[in-house]
Amino acid sequence: xxxxxxxxxxxxxxxxxxxxxxxxxxxxxxxxxxxxxxxxxxxxxxxxxxxxxxxxxxxxxxxxxxxxxxxxxxxxxxxxxxxxxxxxxxxxxxxxxxxxxxxxxxxxxxxxxxxxxxxxxxxxxxxxxxxxxxxxxxxxxxxxxxxxxxxxxxxxxxxxxxxxxxxxxxxxxxxxxxxxxxxxxxxxxxxxxxxxxxxxxxxxxxxxxxxxxxxxxxxxxxxxxxxxxxxxxxxxxxxxxxxxxxxxxxxxxxxxxxxxxxxxxxxxxxxxxxxxxxxxxxxxxxxxxxxxxxxxxxxxxxxxxxxxxxxxxxxxxxxxxxxxxxx
Ligand SMILES: NC(=O)c1ccc[n+]([C@@H]2O[C@H](COP(=O)([O-])OP(=O)(O)OC[C@H]3O[C@@H](n4cnc5c(N)ncnc54)[C@H](OP(=O)(O)O)[C@@H]3O)[C@@H](O)[C@H]2O)c1
Numbered sequence: 001x002x003x004x005x006x007x008x009x010x011x012x013x014x015x016x017x018x019x020x021x022x023x024x025x026x027x028x029x030x031x032x033x034x035x036x037x038x039x040x041x042x043x044x045x046x047x048x049x050x051x052x053x054x055x056x057x058x059x060x061x062x063x064x065x066x067x068x069x070x071x072x073x074x075x076x077x078x079x080x081x082x083x084x085x086x087x088x089x090x091x092x093x094x095x096x097x098x099x100x101x102x103x104x105x106x107x108x109x110x111x112x113x114x115x116x117x118x119x120x121x122x123x124x125x126x127x128x129x130x131x132x133x134x135x136x137x138x139x140x141x142x143x144x145x146x147x148x149x150x151x152x153x154x155x156x157x158x159x160x161x162x163x164x165x166x167x168x169x170x171x172x173x174x175x176x177x178x179x180x181x182x183x184x185x186x187x188x189x190x191x192x193x194x195x196x197x198x199x200x201x202x203x204x205x206x207x208x209x210x211x212x213x214x215x216x217x218x219x220x221x222x223x224x225x226x227x228x229x230x231x232x233x234x235x236x237x238x239x240x241x242x243x244x245x246x247x248x249x250x251x252x253x254x255x256x257x258x259x260x261x262x263x264x265x266x267x268x269x270x271x272x273x274x275x276x277x278x279x280x281x282x283x284x285x286x287x288x289x290x291x292x293x294x295x296x297x298x299x300x301x302x303x304x305x306x307x308x309x310x311x312x313x314x315x316x317x318x319x320x321x322x323x324x325x326x327x
Pocket of ligand 1: 124316
């Protein structure tokens with residue numbers, strides 16, 4: 001027997017139940033991982049709430065963790081029992097003491113990276129990796145806008161931009177979060193609860209605006225984001241923290257200056273094992289050399305049984321950096 005989180009109906013954090021289950025043996029192309037630390041991601045709240053419906057209910061939750069391999073399926077060739085591994089793109093069910101994961105979604109963990117660092121950074125770091133180097137290639141000295149810059153993805157983005165020498169303008173919901181984003185390497189910050197995003201971006205860029213906006217806040221910032229873009233700029237809408245962007249009239253891209261818009265997802269960029277190895281190596285190298293520090297505040301390490309509290313904190317905007325569940 002093992003313990004996991006499951007939910008039987010979509011809803012608020014209260015639908016999450018901590019219960020026992022009998023883990024299945026891994027399929028031929030899977031390994032079984034005993035999770036040591038589990039990543040909490042905003043996307044998990046979309047799955048729980050029904051914004052991203054699961055295939056069936058009751059369902060497990062979560063797609064990211066790090067731990068030790070305890071069993072391997074008959075066709076697995078690159079991973080053995082005892083390996084330290086991390087994953088960020090499993091089928092739902094990572095909020096669990098053990099989870100079966102496809103070999104193709106497993107990254108081997110370098111000795112220099114702890115389970116907690118890996119579980120707190122893999123999905124968020126792979127996201128920053130494809131956003132900064134594939135969706136658009138950020139350049140040294142390039143000024144760009146990144147929303148929710150003190151969050152899990154945001155604090156890695158600030159540090160990665162800094163490592164490249166790019167100038168990230170980070171939006172945040174409080175002055176404390178502004179200090180955290182600045183400390184992580186944001187070039188400038190905007191507190192969008194009391195400052196006008198577009199006016200501040202115009203000031204910071206001497207009226208030029210920016211060529212790319214990375215927007216995971218969604219509904220609440222969509223229009224401001226478009227208004228911060230230069231002619232032919234790129235709007236990267238990659239999340240829904242304030243609700244999804246819907247009903248867009250494409251004419252708005254013409255009116256705002258022949259803009260481009262994309263709605264990417266990590267699974268559209270990191271699909272093969274090679275792509276996973278490449279992205280995770282880039283991330284883990286930066287963590288191992290101290291260029292990226294993974295920020296996991298002590299009060300954001302929740303016991304697995306308290307997954308509902310972790311979701312509440314995330315949705316109440318009470319977190320910064322990454323949150324973990326500890327089995
Ligand atoms: N497309 C992809 O490939 C991909 C992959 C990973 C993550 N994401 C997206 O990236 C975003 C960040 O993910 P994360 O796990 O690192 O979460 P997070 O940034 O740690 O938490 C979300 C943050 O969004 C901000 N926010 C703004 N409006 C909000 C609202 N109405 N309700 C709640 N939060 C609001 C809050 O920061 P402030 O208090 O500073 O406003 C909050 O802390 C999420 O939108 C997620 O869906 C997308």
